[in-house]
Amino acid sequence: MTPIAECVAAFIFGTTVGLLVQRSRYCNVAALRDAMLFKTYRNTKAMLVAMIIMTVGFTAFITIGAGKPMRFDVGLNTFIGLFLFGIGMVLAGACTVSTWVKAGEGNIGAWWALLFTFVGMFLFSLLWSFVYWPPAPETMTGNPNLAGLQLGFANAATLQSKTGIPAIAFGLIQALVLAAIYRAIVRRERRRADARAAVEPMESGACDAWADPTGGAAAQGALASAADSPGA
């Protein structure tokens, strides 16, 4: 594909994603934050379903040598970086997807979050230019590099080449684990719904967070106050 064709394909994909996320009110922050804070799983379940489909799809194509998996060394920086990102996305009330989607809906807070994400990236580029860590992609070897706190590179393709077992077999195991987590969430929701039904009649049309008798008040207050935040 030519670079222009790649950009067009990416734009069409992004436009479809923007439309679907806007219409579904899906939010990656809510998938984690609401599960931890309010014990509601509307977005968590959607995320798990997507991960199951992608795991099976990606590993099936990796098995036959198709697809373009990401290739770079990972290490301590991967954990610390996403740790900082995790704190940041909850504070900002938006992740990388919802900032763009909320920005498209006219949310000034989301534009502000994007601006400071760019500022954060630029500040890191200055810091990197002094410490040169983590290693630049060009200097990555794919092998463990303890001095650089790097574990190297490994994915379904390397698993297949090292074990001789098709990547899809590993993918199916991962998909089953994700499906088990999804099932556990659904069971938990059913138990909560049963407990709620025993206490008071269910209000039709109420969303999980608002109907929750244990955390409902907190959820209402939080959701109301977060209504104007980028990811709300």
Added chain:
Amino acid sequence: MEFFQKTLDPIIALAAIAVLDIFLFLTVGAWTVGGGETMMTGLAAKFVMGDAFNRIPFWKLAFPPDPYYWKIYISLGMVFGAFVGAMLSKEFYWRMPHRVTEWVMITIGGLLMGIGIRLAFVCNVSTFFGLTPEMNLGGYLAVSGILAGAWVGTWIYKKTLED
């Protein structure tokens, strides 16, 4: 049109995105956002700084600015798609955080997201919808990190709400 009148089930939306992401994986690579944002940062810094930009090794060694970097156009597509969806469903309106606390949290949150993405080389989208489905070792490290970070962030968020 009903699509623009009712909220879509996020499971259906994400299932559709997952199928599309498999096609993207086959053509250019899995869905990611952080890389495009970094490239936009580089292009913007180059435009603002002029020749001084070339003195920052990061942009020469790790991320040389390129306007034809396909990941940029995923982000531009997302903002365009969301704008179209919001307009057609009459949900577009200018809104902004009212309290100083919110502005401070968004500012700190944005900075942490930017620093975190560049430190890890990945964002949350690559973590959940790229690396982990590819069974990349980095996906498991990133999921562990983001869960720990989201837990700490949630604790801070909860404390802020209580105050």
